[in-house]
Amino acid sequence: MPPVFSHGDLRLYLLSLLDETPRHGYDIMQAFAERTGGTYTPSAGTIYPRLAKLEEEGLVTKSVDGRKTIYAITDAGRAEVRARAAELDGIQEGLADSVRIIADGVRSSVSEAMKSLRADLAAAASATAETPRPHRGDDPRVRAREQLQRAEVLVGEFRGRIRADLRTHVARGGELASSVVDDLGRALEDAAAALERALGGR
Structure with a gap:
């Protein structure tokens, strides 16, 4: 920055x-x-x-x-x-521009993270919904547990990446606006709803 x-x-x-x-x-x-x-x-x-x-x-x-x-x-x-009042006015204007640019960068980063989250969860939902029908002798419960573990790994990896990105940004003095967190919450809700639909929950 x-x-x-x-x-x-x-x-x-x-x-x-x-x-x-x-x-x-x-x-x-x-x-x-x-x-x-x-x-x-x-x-x-x-x-x-x-x-x-x-x-x-x-x-x-x-x-x-x-x-x-x-x-x-x-x-x-x-x-x-x-x-130096005129210089101070210029500093105030430049400061406002800098804050705006930094905030826009944060929003862009979080927006990209939201897209990645939707893609990861959609892939997990699709993998669960499209699990091949078991061959004779296969236990469906075993396959379901395997896919559950795979989905949990995907979600865990994404969660770790997002937490690390957010904490690093804030630790470096970056802004984290409430609107960005609100967008994150809505994206998570949308992804959860998509997963429930794929699982036949609604």
Whole structure:
């Protein structure tokens, strides 16, 4: 996933967050996550060195409140935010575009996963429905158990692949919109209904 912020943009956006209200480090990281729809959450190793640099430049001050260190913007910091308001507007627009592109990519990936799920379950249903009639001496129950095991392997493999893809995406800071999960739920329901029809359940 491409970076959401360039180095300079991140610095200015950080100042703009502190221009809104004083914040402690974790609150700053959460604010980034909220403003980017969950697509970008900076690490402590990203935020604290920049805060220290801003403090050296006289743009930010820090104070200790219990166990938290609170960062606040200075008058000089506010002046920079005001002077670079046009740049900040551009960052906001670019951020919205980046979030939209990332969200579209997630939807596309999940859509492809849904197609794969439907194909896998349809294949399992078709294999079950089209099981050859047993030859003399064959036990139908044995064949049914064999096909059941095959179907379970297909479903288990797909489940593992989808879980791994989703967890990896989220772990990398990707967005997982509720609409995407809703689509996943509907696709699973459709696949289950198709399987029941193939089995003669409805």
